[in-house]
Amino acid sequence: MSPLNDTAAGIRAKAGWMRRHALKMVYDKQLGHLGGDFSATDILATLYFGVMRYDAKTPGLPGRDRFIMSKGHATGAFYSVLAAAGYFPEDWLSTYMQPNSKLNGHPNRNYLPGIETNTGPLGHGLPVALGIAIAGKLSRLDYRTFVLTGDGELQEGSNWEAAMSAGNRHLSHLTVIVDRNRLQQGAGTEETNGLDPLDDKFRAFGWHVEMVDGHDVEALLAVLGAPVGDRRKPLCVIANTVKGKGVSFMENKAMWHHGVPSAAQYEQALKELV
Template sequence: MPLHSQQNPNVETIADKARWMRKRAMEMVFAKKLGHLGGDYSATDILATLYFGVLDFDPKSPNWAARDRFIMSKGHATGALYTALCAAGYFPEDWLDTYMGPGSKLNGHPNRNYLPGVEANTGPLGHGFPIALGIAIAGQISGATYRTFVLTGDGEQQEGSNWEAAMTAGHRRLSNLTLIIDRNRLQQGARTEDTAGLDPLDEKYRAFGWEVIKVDGHDHAALLDTLRAPSATGKPRCVIANTIKGKGVSFMEDLAKWHHGVPNPDEYEQAMKELA
């Protein structure tokens, strides 16, 4: 049996983990003057819910065959991913202090060759979703019981590879596949709708043969109910999680400059007070 399972998820525990993840990510990025806090913080509540309420996995046996698979397609948001993996028990907390340092296993983009719990190397946007598609197809063919989850950014939806994956998943009725879109409506330097408009995103996925659900991406209870639920239609599931870039720190919220901004000392102190 896995060490972590979704038998008794607790919303308060998920909220506590999310607060810790935000604080540690802030410490990591401030220390190294590198990172993507805005996208980390829009995704934190999603990751906390997945790892502490949804996914079946065993950090002591990362390659356990029956584990659920999670792909972090928005691979630049490593502050959120690494803190989630650490909190879930995949590696000791002192590894976080090496973030983006010389020889660190915690690169700017996740690397499965270095870090337990990472299913695929990601970072170049548009790669993770097709990888998740392949994993889900393998599960469908073999009759495996695991589920596959993939988190993409919304700006990432402008990559054509995602729509090839969406078309194939709909055609194959991959009910074991859940795509989560971090819909913070901002990408590097601008709003998504000013760059290459995505709306109506829900109607596009339905047209490709997907079951689509919209959810508040910072509401742990709503995320838990949505992500734990199996497909009701026998189709792949697209969860559009409406989020706020920089969520949790007042001066960072909904601003494109925090895509890869680093706080100065005064901003850091204010942020840590707000995240306490």
């Protein structure tokens, strides 16, 4: 297995496709989390089309790279990237949150291929990713484990339990990406329960930290695609992002955490997401 090695332009095109699909899914259902979908989209597209090694037709390969969507509410983005990567047919996206759909509001690994663990309640992804990384080390497999967390999500203590353990274990093949859009459900992270200086926090827990523009595909490729080498630390990528990225009236607005567009807003957003 090797990464798909899409070009940056190709990855940006995939991200545009994902945003348009997420928008339609949430508009059709009048339910979802577009703000967090859009802040995470470029990160997901970079991972699936430029970094990770996997075979969507054989999703259980022991040596595959793993991705854990810890911010499990951002299924508009997550299901879109899985469909784009070929885990399931694109037309399934139109069943998003419909009765008995495999596309539940939060991901279930027993419903769809490509989902490593069930998420939804926050702070669950990093501990599970830690276990996957430990298993890889025990089995002498060189797969990498990536976990995407929200930033507000880091207020959950379980993340820091796992971060401490990962640092102590020198798990170089574990990467956490923080979708640092600085907004949580109702307000800014810093006015709710501040996280800064987030980089120092991870360093203090034994992690190597990189800061990156989470919408700059070239920069994401450089940081996430770099070989693990002899770094004896887990990697934390703080991806500075914009909640609602790509739609002018959604950007940096907490109300678009789970806001749903009207018909006029839907048309306007589609125009902006060409």
